Amino acid sequence: MHENPEQDITGVILVGGKSRRMGKDKAFLEVAGKPLFERVLEVFRESFAQVVLVGNREERFADYGLPVLPDIYHGSSLGGLYTGLHNAATEYVFVSSCDLPFPSAEVLRYLCSLRNGYDAVVPTTANGYEPLFALYAKSCLGPIKRLLDSGDFCAYAYYPQVRVRYVAYEELARFDRDGRAFLNINTPEEFAKIGGNL
Numbered sequence: 404m405h406e407n408p409e410q411d412i413t414g415v416i417l418v419g420g421k422s423r424r425m426g427k428d429k430a431f432l433e434v435a436g437k438p439l440f441e442r443v444l445e446v447f448r449e450s451f452a453q454v455v456l457v458g459n460r461e462e463r464f465a466d467y468g469l470p471v472l473p474d475i476y477h478g479s480s481l482g483g484l485y486t487g488l489h490n491a492a493t494e495y496v497f498v499s500s501c502d503l504p505f506p507s508a509e510v511l512r513y514l515c516s517l518r519n520g521y522d523a524v525v526p527t528t529a530n531g532y533e534p535l536f537a538l539y540a541k542s543c544l545g546p547i548k549r550l551l552d553s554g555d556f557c558a559y560a561y562y563p564q565v566r567v568r569y570v571a572y573e574e575l576a577r578f579d580r581d582g583r584a585f586l587n588i589n590t591p592e593e594f595a596k597i598g599g600n601l
């Protein structure tokens with residue numbers, strides 16, 4: 404456990420995806436002998452006093468002693484974030500997808516350190532926004548709900564309505580020593596590239 408886990412941020416790991424491209428539940432794919440989602444969980448446990456999972460099929464995670472919250476809005480990562488934020492006992496949540504093989508505690512802590520005065524802290528990389536390794540305040544709930552109720556599941560469409568601290572990758576690079584902190588794994592080919600075996 405990190406000396407000072409954040410008390411006002413709940414760590415939310417989204418585990419409710421369908422893994423269609425992978426063809427196999429991504430959360431449990433092993434990298435260096437450890438399931439992908441456990442690699443995120445390890446970083447979260449040392450960083451946050453409270454950690455929850457969001458997704459259906461709770462029985463998959465029965466061994467971990469963590470709350471597993473069922474989706475309020477089904478079928479999107481934005482809906483998963485909504486459920487995490489809605490249920491959080493804290494002002495903020497830090498959300499992560501479950502398919503990051505090399506999540507960085509240093510990147511995470513730096514992002515968290517920027518939260519004062521903002522509704523969201525969102526990294527931007529060469530791939531664009533990274534909404535699924537980012538911090539959100541309860542004040543995002545209304546804009547997210549309106550979006551979901553309108554049938555739009557875009558993870559960043561409400562950003563113009565809240566105060567977002569965008570964090571350019573250049574600002575984060577010093578915390579991402581091997582340049583893989585935002586890598587996520589969606590396909591068997593991507594999994595094979597990091598040495599994974601289905």
Ligand SMILES: Nc1nc2c(ncn2[C@@H]2O[C@H](COP(=O)(O)OP(=O)(O)OP(=O)(O)O)[C@@H](O)[C@H]2O)c(=O)[nH]1
Binds near residue numbers: 418421457483484535
């Ligand atoms: N709780 C919850 N999480 C979701 C949902 N859809 C996606 N996620 C999570 O969001 C993150 C990113 O998911 P994606 O890779 O975009 O989608 P996926 O369904 O897992 O995979 P594909 O079927 O290949 O698109 C992963 O951690 C997923 O588990 C959902 O409906 N509910």
